Amino acid sequence: MTCFSLPELHIGPYRIDPPVVLAPMTGISDAPFRALVARFGVGMVVSEMIASRSMITRNRRSMRMVDRAPGGGPHVVQLAGRDPRIMADAARLNQDLGADIIDINMGCPARKVVGGLAGSALMRDLGEAAAIVSAVVDAVSLPVTLKMRLGWDEDSRNAPQLARIAADLGVKCLTVHGRTRAQMYDGRADWRAVGDVCAAVDIPVIVNGDIRNGADARRALSLSGASGVMLGRACRGRPWLPSQVAAALSGRAVPSTPRGRELAAVVLDHYGAMLDHYGIPLGVRIARKHLKWYAEAAGIGPGFVRPAIREEDPQVVRDLIRNHFGKGAPADLEAVA
Ligand SMILES: Cc1cc2nc3c(=O)[nH]c(=O)nc-3n(C[C@H](O)[C@H](O)[C@H](O)COP(=O)(O)O)c2cc1C
Incomplete structure (x- = not known):
């Protein structure tokens, strides 16, 4: 077994400890998901991408997106x-609203964003x-970071x-998703190629793409030489995952995956929190995808999902959650460490 030492990740005045970051995901x-991930344990969380043009009009949706989640390291807003x-x-x-770090998005492949020549389209110019x-x-006087793809x-x-x-312009940290824009989400993230970015600069680099457990995180760090890992899709329905990956990386006992009544309480x-943040009925609708992901991660089938994603009454949804998650879910098949 090769010797592995956990890297230290510093962004301006902030030490990101553990060096495990929740990805920005529109x-x-x-805020509710960032707060939940932070409660389990994570070094840093990043807001969803916010269109700068809507931000400056302070429209309701943008203002809700920049809500600070308690815990979870510095408050990072992605523009x-x-x-x-x-x-x-x-x-x-x-900065005036209280952000600690501003992250610039140059990685988003979405046509709507690229069509406006933002996101990953900026890598062409x-x-x-x-x-x-x-x-x-x-x-700003805050640290500025940048998230990109391989090209x-x-x-x-x-x-x-x-x-x-x-x-050279003063950015303090980079995150690189190990795919090109043309790949969208196809193929495998190339962690070794992220190493070319690490070799090119003296600032910290965070490696991102396809990291689903502690073993992936360790391999992504060794192949790239990056200073931290960012986890995205694997956290859907698994807000505890960053804490498990952090423990696995540092050689500590991996916290167990919540099951049964404990899982029901998390859900x-x-x-x-989603109903509080968005109000009803928007919160009810937004919560549906999360409920599907929780069910998928816990091996709970259509007996829960079908009624839960149609139901409008939050009290009925709560009863469904108690009945289906509270009874001891089958083991989560994905090993973490
Ligand atoms: C639904 C979804 C929304 C995303 N939204 C953003 C975003 O707002 N800003 C951003 O930089 N990346 C966004 N990403 C990309 C992720 O941050 C991450 O780079 C990508 O999913 C690869 O990491 P993963 O394999 O761990 O998911 C999004 C990805 C997904 C799946």
Whole structure:
């Protein structure tokens, strides 16, 4: 067995301990989910991507997206956009609202975002990318970080080049999803290629993509030489996963996966927090996908999912959760360490 030492991750004045981060995920990493993940234990959580143009109008949806979740390290707000001036204004506004770190999105592959030449499209125009980074860094006194992919496609894997530009302009940490934009979510994340970014800069790099357990995290860190890991999709229905990965990485006993009544209590808490955050009926609708993920992770079938995703009355949904999760769910098949 090779010797493994847990890296230290620092972003400006913040030590991210453990070096395990919950990914920004639109429609998922909202304040209730970030708070829940933080309660189990995580080094840092990142908000959903917020369009800078809507942010500066302070519209209700954007303001709700930047809500600080208690715990979970520094409050990181992720911004997306293509206009340097608007990105700078949005960053300044978030500094005033209490953000600790501003993260710039240059990784989103979604057509809606790329069509507006933001997200990963900025990797095709490093001049534009530099103008945005420079405007945001100059606008705030907070640490600015940047999330990207390996490049636009196989023929333009320019992440190391963008990383150097960002580091020279004052960015304090980079996260790299080990896929190109053309790959979307196909194939496997290339953790070794993230190592080319680590080698190109002196600032910390977080490796991201397809990390589902402690063994993956360890391998992603060894292959890339990164200073931390970011977990996304694997946390859906498993808000405790970052805490388990952190324990596995540091060689501590891995906390057990909640089951039975303990699991029901987690799901009920999350459900209540979503209803508080969004109000009814929006909260009821938003909660449905989380309920499906919890059921999937716990091996609970259509007997719960079918009625739960149609039901409008929160009290009935709560009873369904108690009845189906509270009875001792089958073992979660995915080993963590
Ligand atoms: C539903 C969904 C929404 C996402 N939203 C964002 C986002 O708002 N900002 C961002 O930088 N990345 C976003 N991502 C990408 C993730 O942060 C992460 O880079 C990607 O899922 C790969 O990591 P994973 O394999 O651990 O999921 C999103 C991914 C998914 C699946």
